[in-house]
Structures are given as C-alpha cells and as structure tokens.
Amino acid sequence: MSSSEGGCVNKAFEGADDGFHTIDLRTSRRDGGSDRLQLPGPGEETDVTDGVDAVTVKHRTLECGWGMFRPKWLQRFRTAKWALFWLCWAGAIQGMVVNGFVNVVITTIEKRFGLRSMQTGVIAGGYDMASFVCLAPVTYLGGRSSASKPRWLGLGVVLMGAGSLLFALPHFLVSPYRIAGEEPDDLCANQTMSSQRCQGDVSSEGGSWAVVIFVAAQLLHGAGATPLFTLGVTYIDENVSKKMSSVYLGVYYTMAVVGPALGYVLGGQMLKIYTDFVTVDSNALGITPGSSVWIGAWWVGFILSALLCLVVALPLLAFPYELPGADEIRASKVSEAHEGAASKSAAFSALHELPRAAAALLKNPTFLFLNLAGASEGMLISGFAAFLPKLMENQFSVSASQAALLLGVITVPAGGGGTFIGGWLVKRWRLTCAGIIKLCVAATVLAGAFTFSFVLTCDDYPFAGVTVKYNSPAIPGADRLTATCNAACGCTEARFSPVCAADGVVYYSACHAGCTRRLHDAAPHLYADCACVTPPQGTALPVYQLEGAANSSIPYEAINNICSTECPYLWLFVFLAFCVMLFTFLATMPALSATLRCVREDQRSFALGIQWIKVRLLGTIPAPLLFGFLIDLSCSLWDKSCGTTGACLLYDNVNMSRYMLALALVGKFCSVLFFFLAWWFYRPPGGRNGNAVVPSIDLVVCNEKPNNGNIANGNISNGNPGRIGNGYCNAALECSDHL
Structure with missing residues (x-):
C-alpha cells in the first residue's frame, strides 16, 4: 500500500x-x-x-522481577501458566481463610467469647463490607492501562496476611479458658453462696472488644482479597486466548473452591487440639473434644495462613503488567457485548468520570440481571457457608470438628468439581453468551430442587427443664432449671457444663443433676449419687472402661460428654447438600463468562467491580446478619451467666430447619428468575443469533x-x-x- x-x-x-x-x-x-x-x-x-x-x-518492562532485580533465569516463569499457578494459590488461601477457617470457628468463638449468632454474623459480614467499599476504586484504578495488576494482587495478598494475624490476636489477649469442671463446686453441696461464686467467675472474655478486633481483621481480609477475583480474572483473560480463557478461569475458580474445603478440613483438625495446648493439659481438666464445653485451637490456622500469604505475595509482585503476546491476543478477540446504548459508550479514563462509566454499565439489562442473580446466589452461599456447620452440629449432634470435616470432604468434589465442569461445558459446547445464560438457568433449577434437604430434621435431645421436665416436681416461681431434686444445691448458671445422665437426659451441669460425688477426675468426668437422675427400671448403670487398665471399669450416673442420639438422616443430608453445592457452583463459572462477554473489553475490570459491589450490597453483606437473626430466633436456651446474655446453648431443631428451608427456596427462586430475565433481554451484537458459534x-x-x-x-x-x-x-x- x-x-x-x-x-x-x-x-x-x-x-x-x-x-x-x-x-x-x-x-x-x-x-x-x-x-x-x-x-x-x-x-x-x-x-x-x-x-x-x-x-x-x-x-x-515486560520482565519478571522486583525493582532493579530482574535476573535472566527468572524470565522463564513469565508465562500465563505460572501466573495462573500463583493466582490459584492466592485464591485457595483466600478461600481457606475467609470461607474455611472463619466459618469453622464461628461456633467456637461464640462459646469462647460469649457471642450471639447476630454478632458472629457481623464478623462474617466484615469481609464483604470491606470488599464493597474497595471494589470500585480498586477495579477502576487497577483496571487502567497504566496500572500493574500483579502489583495490586501482591499487595492485596499481603493485606490478607495482616488480617489473619489480627484475627488470631484475641486468643493472646485473654486469660486461659476455664470450665466448671476445673473446680469442686460443680457438685451439689448444699451451697447458698451462688451469687458470690458468680461474682468471682465473671471474666473479661466476653463481648464487644473481641467483636471489634474480629471485624477489623475481616475488613483487612476483604480489602486484600478485592483484586483477586476482579483484577486477577481480567489479568488471566487478557493474557490467554478466548478459547482457553474459560479453561484457565475454571482452574482458577476451582482452586478458589478447593480453598474453603482445605479450610474446613484443616480447621476441623485444629479444633481437636485444646485451645490452650501450649500451657494447659486438657486431660487434667477432664474434658475431651466430645464435651460440650470443649474449645479447640481455633487460632492456629490463622497464624499459618498469614505465613502462606507472605510466601505467595512475593512471586505475584514479580510479574509484569502484561505478559508477552498480550497485544496479539487482544487483537484476535471478537466482542460479544450486549447490543445497546452501553455498547457505544466511550471509554472512561479519569476518576471523575466513574459515575458515567457506572451508568453506562447499568444500561445493559443482561449485565444488570446477571448481577441480581449473583446477589441472590451470593446471599445463599455466604449465609450457609457461615452457619451450615452450626446447623449440622445441632441437627445431627456432631462435634464442631466432625461437622467441619464432613463439609470439607463434600466441598472438594462438589464445589471444585462443579466450578471446573461449568467452565469445561462452556468450552466443550462452544457456547455463546445466550447459551451460557441458559446453562446457568438449568443448573440453578436443579440446585433449587435439592434444597428440600433442609426438610430433614432430628428430634431435640431431651434437656431437663427445657425440652423435658425434671423427674421431680418443679418449684413454683423458680427458674426452669431448678426442681426439688436440686433446689438445695445452690447451682449457678455462671458456667455451662452439661452432663449426659443414665436416664438419657442432658442436664445443665452435674450440680443441676443433683450429683454429689465425682468418680473420675481425669477426662472424662464421671459422677454418682445424682438425685435428679432416675435410670429406667430393670436397666443397669452405664459403665466407663478405663484406658490401659484391664478389667477396670466404673459404673456412673452422669458423664460430661454429649448424649448420643439416634438420627438416621445425617448421611442423606450430606448427599443432598453435595448435590446442592455441585449445581450451585456449576453455574458460577458460566455466569462469570457471561458477565465478561456481555460488556465491552475496556469495561470488563470495572464491570466485575460493579458486579461484586451489587453482590455484596444485596447478597453477601446482609446474608450473615439475616441467617444469624433467624438462628437466634430458634434458640431455646441462652447463656445468662450472672445476668448477662451470651451465646445460645440449645436450639430448636425444627424451627432452625424451617428457617433455613425458607431462605434456600426464596433465594433459588430469585436466582432462576434473574438468570431467565438476563437471557430474555440479551441482544447479541449485529443481530446475530444468540446461540450461534462466533468464529474467530x-x-x-x-x-x-x-x-x-x-x-x-x-x-x-x-x-x-x-x-x-x-x-x-x-x-x-x-x-x-x-x-
């Protein structure tokens, strides 16, 4: 030419x-x-x-390195695969901490610091509050052509590490954990000095100061994780071909789902270790992980994750602002942006033009309804991630470590597999934007069908004075935990230490069971001469076999462990929960692909930021508060030590199940509706058939x-x-x- x-x-x-x-x-x-x-x-x-x-x-420069240090041997790692490798680790750590460790220890920190579910809901929501505040500036500033996305990503991982250290801090600010079994006054001894004893038992462990620290830590977690699934996604998408983009993002999001599974499994194992294992021998206290008052080492996982964050941040900071070949990849992609006024808007490059850029995106109806669908799905995922372990603990009488292990086991194949399969289906069927949204509708309908798993419920175990009456007459005007059999014992509610009696009834403490003698000081504590316990006629007392002693056993009337319950629905519930999780996460990767395709390339980083703002504002921020509020409504017995209300001690299983079922059904219905509307209003560019395969x-x-x-x-x-x-x-x- x-x-x-x-x-x-x-x-x-x-x-x-x-x-x-x-x-x-x-x-x-x-x-x-x-x-x-x-x-x-x-x-x-x-x-x-x-x-x-x-x-x-x-x-x-497009070279890997830090500052002036850019050795030649480091340049072999300047590829999309290595960038994906370290981003996968960052995403896995984020999931392990925020959606794993935090959710696993919810019930533990409730007992340790005397918190209600509403308060722990605020803690869980702190992450999303920070993301909501940081998303717009991070995605707008980090998405500019002059910005280095890896630098934003690396600094974000450092912030997450700082948040993990802060989350573990309350453990080191309180005195060692105390239980009623440490003291001889857990027995019925005709005492009348319960008020003085209560005064001496008041500790500084409970309340607001711990919530403030936990929320501050979650704010750091949220701010640090903000670039991961916005700038991280666009960094991958900009540096790989359109054909491989779904596969790379599928791997990335799969690792992000594997992270919570690791958090559940590792966190559950940490809870088997006593919280003060460094200074206290739990065997000397007479408690085991099966005891209701057991507090596991909830803080250890956060220390380990802080160290991992520092390790992963260094290589992320070394990557260049774009990888070699990114220009050719950008030039080879064809836009599938929604045909409308928003598709003709100019690019915005100045911060004061941010409102105009947001308004241009909001004129895209497909993008709008995808955001609303993400909000309803985010509400369910966030709420159940925080409180599903608590639901399993109370419905099926399993320990916190067992509930965490079960959820971790099903999260790996269900969450990770669903995410990867969703991305693979988009590539395998070569779906366009309209076809992808149809896939989201189908997956969400199937997930909604399996939410009826929450119909399964187990009977409340008999709790003396709450769900069943005492065997002896009640005293008029006395509280419901007091009867004639323990009225003279001077029992206090200052410390909850439940025992399982030979009659199959749970009592608030050995004192409330009327027990006057302790048979075994090591773990577990065994009690005898319990005035309130009446074993069924014709049955012998249960026997505890001492470890390491042949033919040595002790008959007892009460033991400080959880009563075993006959509930056949645990494994059926686990299977149905697996199906719900599988189809829920199967829609996440296609929904992300649809979001990226229905907007222009220069809008993508900002579009993801706007989407996550809506998801958090309408879904994940209010979700823990809503779930916590409804769970508190199902509480049957509150800890009212010395006149102050603390954590819930006993829940009504039927009410809890009904509340969770209602939330799940309403949320899934909204998701299906919004995905359908996103498909209905989608207009492919140039009048092409929305289901046609777009050639390169x-x-x-x-x-x-x-x-x-x-x-x-x-x-x-x-x-x-x-x-x-x-x-x-x-x-x-x-x-x-x-x-």
Missing part, C-alpha cells in the same frame, strides 16, 4: 525475517498530509491521543474509517477521508468505530 493511500495497512501483508510486524499509522493533518508512526518494540507502550498530533511512548476473525489495526470510500483489490481508496479515530478492521477490511 503506497503512502498516498490513506486508511489502514493490514499487518497480514507485511512482515520481516525477524518475526516482527510493522503497522503503518497515519494521523490526518489540516494540510492533507499524514504523519507516519511506527509502533515501538517489545517492552514499550504507545499511546496515540485522538485528535492530538502527539505520541507518548512509555518504556515499561483476524483483525488488523487502522486509524481511519472512510466516509465515502470504496474497496477494490483489497485496498481502501478515499475520496474525501474523514477522521473518525482508531478502530478494528477484519480480514475483509470492514472497520468498526472503536478499538
């Missing part, structure tokens, strides 16, 4: 032996001439300002689009060229208005 011919030069027609292509750019001048510009070499970025005869060349088109760069030109022999000749701006041209030299 000669220099007298304006328009564009197809780079497919030019080349050199060294493998580099030169693209001829011309900027129109008033005198009818043109300025030839040549793109810079590797490692440089050229900004051509529309309407201004100026070019700013910024020398930005070779693109060339041009700077002008002729108003009255004609195409002949592969060249564009201009009669009276009018400058419109930079654009894309396909192999047929058909140009669009924007890059």
Whole structure:
C-alpha cells in the first residue's frame, strides 16, 4: 500500500525475517498530509491521543522481577501458566481463610467469647463490607492501562496476611479458658453462696472488644482479597486466548473452591487440639473434644495462613503488567457485548468520570440481571457457608470438628468439581453468551430442587427443664432449671457444663443433676449419687472402661460428654447438600463468562467491580446478619451467666430447619428468575443469533474509517477521508468505530 493511500495497512501483508510486524499509522493533518508512526518494540507502550498530533511512548518492562532485580533465569516463569499457578494459590488461601477457617470457628468463638449468632454474623459480614467499599476504586484504578495488576494482587495478598494475624490476636489477649469442671463446686453441696461464686467467675472474655478486633481483621481480609477475583480474572483473560480463557478461569475458580474445603478440613483438625495446648493439659481438666464445653485451637490456622500469604505475595509482585503476546491476543478477540446504548459508550479514563462509566454499565439489562442473580446466589452461599456447620452440629449432634470435616470432604468434589465442569461445558459446547445464560438457568433449577434437604430434621435431645421436665416436681416461681431434686444445691448458671445422665437426659451441669460425688477426675468426668437422675427400671448403670487398665471399669450416673442420639438422616443430608453445592457452583463459572462477554473489553475490570459491589450490597453483606437473626430466633436456651446474655446453648431443631428451608427456596427462586430475565433481554451484537458459534476473525489495526470510500483489490481508496479515530478492521477490511 503506497503512502498516498490513506486508511489502514493490514499487518497480514507485511512482515520481516525477524518475526516482527510493522503497522503503518497515519494521523490526518489540516494540510492533507499524514504523519507516519511506527509502533515501538517489545517492552514499550504507545499511546496515540485522538485528535492530538502527539505520541507518548512509555518504556515499561515486560520482565519478571522486583525493582532493579530482574535476573535472566527468572524470565522463564513469565508465562500465563505460572501466573495462573500463583493466582490459584492466592485464591485457595483466600478461600481457606475467609470461607474455611472463619466459618469453622464461628461456633467456637461464640462459646469462647460469649457471642450471639447476630454478632458472629457481623464478623462474617466484615469481609464483604470491606470488599464493597474497595471494589470500585480498586477495579477502576487497577483496571487502567497504566496500572500493574500483579502489583495490586501482591499487595492485596499481603493485606490478607495482616488480617489473619489480627484475627488470631484475641486468643493472646485473654486469660486461659476455664470450665466448671476445673473446680469442686460443680457438685451439689448444699451451697447458698451462688451469687458470690458468680461474682468471682465473671471474666473479661466476653463481648464487644473481641467483636471489634474480629471485624477489623475481616475488613483487612476483604480489602486484600478485592483484586483477586476482579483484577486477577481480567489479568488471566487478557493474557490467554478466548478459547482457553474459560479453561484457565475454571482452574482458577476451582482452586478458589478447593480453598474453603482445605479450610474446613484443616480447621476441623485444629479444633481437636485444646485451645490452650501450649500451657494447659486438657486431660487434667477432664474434658475431651466430645464435651460440650470443649474449645479447640481455633487460632492456629490463622497464624499459618498469614505465613502462606507472605510466601505467595512475593512471586505475584514479580510479574509484569502484561505478559508477552498480550497485544496479539487482544487483537484476535471478537466482542460479544450486549447490543445497546452501553455498547457505544466511550471509554472512561479519569476518576471523575466513574459515575458515567457506572451508568453506562447499568444500561445493559443482561449485565444488570446477571448481577441480581449473583446477589441472590451470593446471599445463599455466604449465609450457609457461615452457619451450615452450626446447623449440622445441632441437627445431627456432631462435634464442631466432625461437622467441619464432613463439609470439607463434600466441598472438594462438589464445589471444585462443579466450578471446573461449568467452565469445561462452556468450552466443550462452544457456547455463546445466550447459551451460557441458559446453562446457568438449568443448573440453578436443579440446585433449587435439592434444597428440600433442609426438610430433614432430628428430634431435640431431651434437656431437663427445657425440652423435658425434671423427674421431680418443679418449684413454683423458680427458674426452669431448678426442681426439688436440686433446689438445695445452690447451682449457678455462671458456667455451662452439661452432663449426659443414665436416664438419657442432658442436664445443665452435674450440680443441676443433683450429683454429689465425682468418680473420675481425669477426662472424662464421671459422677454418682445424682438425685435428679432416675435410670429406667430393670436397666443397669452405664459403665466407663478405663484406658490401659484391664478389667477396670466404673459404673456412673452422669458423664460430661454429649448424649448420643439416634438420627438416621445425617448421611442423606450430606448427599443432598453435595448435590446442592455441585449445581450451585456449576453455574458460577458460566455466569462469570457471561458477565465478561456481555460488556465491552475496556469495561470488563470495572464491570466485575460493579458486579461484586451489587453482590455484596444485596447478597453477601446482609446474608450473615439475616441467617444469624433467624438462628437466634430458634434458640431455646441462652447463656445468662450472672445476668448477662451470651451465646445460645440449645436450639430448636425444627424451627432452625424451617428457617433455613425458607431462605434456600426464596433465594433459588430469585436466582432462576434473574438468570431467565438476563437471557430474555440479551441482544447479541449485529443481530446475530444468540446461540450461534462466533468464529474467530483476524483483525488488523487502522486509524481511519472512510466516509465515502470504496474497496477494490483489497485496498481502501478515499475520496474525501474523514477522521473518525482508531478502530478494528477484519480480514475483509470492514472497520468498526472503536478499538
């Protein structure tokens, strides 16, 4: 193409032996001439300002390293696969901490610090509160062409590590954990000094100060994790082909789901270790992990995760702002943005234009309804992730470590498998945006069908004075935990230490069971001569076999362990929960792909930020508060030590199950409705069939689009060229208005 011919030069027609292509750019001048510009070499970025005869060349290195330290051997890791590797670790750690460790220890910190479910709901929601505040500035500033996404990602991981250290801090600010079994006054001894004893038992462990620290830690977690699933996603998408993008993102999100599974499993194992294991021998206290008053080492996992964050942050900070070949990948992609006013909006580059950029996205109905569907799904995922372990503990009488282990085991194949399968199906079926949304509808309908698993419920275990009456007459005017059999014992509610009696009834403490003698001081504590316990006639007392002593056993009337219950629904519930999780996460990867495809490329980082703001504002922030409120409503017995209300000690299983079922059904119905509306209002660009497979088109760069030109022999000749701006041209030299 000669220099007298304006328009564009197809780079497919030019080349050199060294493998580099030169693209001829011309900027129109008033005198009818043109300025030839040549793109810079590797490692440089050229900004051509529309309407201004100026070019700013910024020398930005594409080498891996930190500051001036960029050794040659490190450059072998400058690939999309290695970037994905470290991003997967970062996503896994985030999931392990926020959706694993935090959720596993909810019930433990409730007992340790005397918190209600509403308070722990605030703690769980702190993560999303920080994300809500940080998403817009992080995605807008980090998504600019001049920003380094890996730098934002690395600094975010460092913040997460700081948050983990802060979350573990309350353990070191309180005195060692005390239980009633440590003291001889847990027996019935005709005492009348319960008020003085209560006064001496008041500790500084409970309340608001612990909540403040936990929320502050969660705020750091949320701020640090903000770039991971916004800038991290776009960094992957910008540096891999469109064909492989779904696979890479599927692997990334799969590891993000494996993270919570690791958190559940590892956190559950940590809860088997006594919280003060460094200074206290739990065997000397007479309690085991099966005891209701057991407090596990909830804080250890956060210390380990803080160290892992520092290890992962270093390689992330070493990656360049983009990987080699990113320019060619961008040029090979065809837009599937929703056809409408928003698709014709100009790019926004200044911070004061942020409201206009947000308004342009909100005019996209497909994007809007995908956001609302994400909010309803986020509400369910966030709420059940925080309180499903508590539900299993109370419904099926399993320990906190057992509940965490069960959830961890099903999360790996269900959550991780569902996420990966969703991304694979998009690639396997070569789905376009409309087809992807249909897949989301189908998966959500199937997940909604399995939410009826919450119909399964087990009977409340008999608790003396709460769910069943004492065997002896009640005393008029006395509290419900007091009867004639223990009225003279002077029992206090200062410390909850339940015992399982030989009659199958649970009592608030050995004192409330009327027990006057302790048979075994080591773990577990065994009691005898219990006035309130009446074993069934014709049955012998239960016997405890001493470890390491042949033919040595002790008959007892009460033991400080949880009563075993006959509930056949545990494994059926686990299977149905697996199905709900599988189909829920199967829709996450396609929903993300649909979100990225229904907006323009230059809107993607900001679009993900706006989407996550809506998901958090409408879904994940209120979810823990709503779930915690309803769970508190199902409480049958509160800890009222010395006149102050603390954690719930006993829940009504039927009410808890009904509340969870109602939330699940309403949430899934809203998700299906919003996904359907997103598909209904979607308009593919150019009037194409929304389900048609979009072929790849070779693109060339041009700077002008002729108003009255004609195409002949592969060249564009201009009669009276009018400058419109930079654009894309396909192999047929058909140009669009924007890059």
